[in-house]
Amino acid sequence: MLKTLLLILITIFVPPIGVFLVAGCGIDLLINILLTLLGYFPGHIHAFYLLYVFYKRRDEARAGIYDARPAPGVYSQRVQNGGRRRRAVPVGVQGGGVVGVQQGYAAQQGYGTVG
Numbered sequence: 001m002l003k004t005l006l007l008i009l010i011t012i013f014v015p016p017i018g019v020f021l022v023a024g025c026g027i028d029l030l031i032n033i034l035l036t037l038l039g040y041f042p043g044h045i046h047a048f049y050l051l052y053v054f055y056k057r058r059d060e061a062r063a064g065i066y067d068a069r070p071a072p073g074v075y076s077q078r079v080q081n082g083g084r085r086r087r088a089v090p091v092g093v094q095g096g097g098v099v100g101v102q103q104g105y106a107a108q109q110g111y112g113t114v115g
Helices: 002-013 013-024 025-040 040-063
Strands: 090-094 097-101
Touching: 002 013, 002 025, 013 025, 013 040, 025 040
Parallel strands: none
Antiparallel strands: 090 097
16 A cells, blocks of 8 residues: 555656556656656656556456456556466356466456356
């Protein structure tokens, strides 16, 4: 909780540093630096979007929810995985849905599905 608040404060003042701490040195950092140079608010929007995706994926992984779809506009694998080194891999697909998942992760239902 304290680390999250500190990261948010850092991101408020200097968005590229917050992106570097979450995504590392990669294309997301370069995009954020360019957006911050073009305008301070576009850099903030991008940085907070990356923080949102990172913490959402991290909390989903802790809850056992597996989401194989990549978040749009996020190029860092670290952010896509929520800070995890590896993502669970679907074992089998039956009728358009995930049947089983390795590493004990439960399958997430899609929107509008019942079951």
